[in-house]
Amino acid sequence: MPTILEARNLIKELPMGREKLSILRGVNLKVEQGEVVAIVGPSGCGKTTLLGLIGGLDTPTSGTITIAGQELSRLSEDKLADVRNRTIGFVFQFFNLVPTLTALENVALPVQFDDKSRFQPEKRATELLTMVGLGHRLKHKPKELSGGEQQRVAIARALANQPAILLGDEPTGNLDSERGQEILELIFKLREELGLTVILVTHDPKVAARADRVLHMKDGQFIETSIMQG
Numbered sequence: 001m002p003t004i005l006e007a008r009n010l011i012k013e014l015p016m017g018r019e020k021l022s023i024l025r026g027v028n029l030k031v032e033q034g035e036v037v038a039i040v041g042p043s044g045c046g047k048t049t050l051l052g053l054i055g056g057l058d059t060p061t062s063g064t065i066t067i068a069g070q071e072l073s074r075l076s077e078d079k080l081a082d083v084r085n086r087t088i089g090f091v092f093q094f095f096n097l098v099p100t101l102t103a104l105e106n107v108a109l110p111v112q113f114d115d116k117s118r119f120q121p122e123k124r125a126t127e128l129l130t131m132v133g134l135g136h137r138l139k140h141k142p143k144e145l146s147g148g149e150q151q152r153v154a155i156a157r158a159l160a161n162q163p164a165i166l167l168g169d170e171p172t173g174n175l176d177s178e179r180g181q182e183i184l185e186l187i188f189k190l191r192e193e194l195g196l197t198v199i200l201v202t203h204d205p206k207v208a209a210r211a212d213r214v215l216h217m218k219d220g221q222f223i224e225t226s227i228m229q230g
Contacts, residue, residue, distance in 0.1 A: 089158030
């Protein structure tokens with residue numbers, strides 16, 4: 001399969017007074033199209049920082065990230081916004097839904113923000129919510145939904161503009177084990193149906209065990225790779 005994502009020698013430093021705090025220390029990563037990769041490691045090791053860099057939410061101190069043939073550091077802010085909106089979908093631990101909007105309105109937002117989108121916002125949102133099992137909850141606001149249902153809405157929203165890559169930052173971390181398992185099954189079902197590439201940051205060994213490859217991180221570096229047997 002072709003490489004859809006490549007990170008080379010990523011370094012991320014933050015100023016701390018006169019010193020610099022090293023978050024990432026020369027990270028290299030290649031991900032093939034359609035692959036599911038889990039990134040594991042202790043809190044503070046740089047997992048979420050790496051995910052933010054891959055998603056174009058932050059910029060590295062040095063190093064390069066290339067997604068679908070485009071090097072992020074070479075893109076204008078407008079082009080980078082296009083990549084974030086169309087090529088990458090994000091799912092977070094705490095859902096990050098707009099509380100005043102219905103499920104339908106939350107999922108329609110990314111389509112409405114993209115004036116070049118191929119989709120009609122309401123039609124696309126309805127299709128995706130039905131796909132994730134919430135076709136009967138279109139008009140419900142987040143406070144009227146369970147945690148598992150809110151994460152399903154968040155997944156549908158992440159897929160609104162048909163991204164090639166889904167990034168998940170502890171997507172099951174705020175759910176009980178049963179709901180978490182349901183969300184995991186949904187992600188893998190969507191991967192098969194849509195041909196998604198999936199990168200998950202997780203503390204849950206059950207989530208990591210389902211990935212094609214597990215990257216173990218410590219102190220801002222990858223220290224080990226496990227190839228999982230399907």
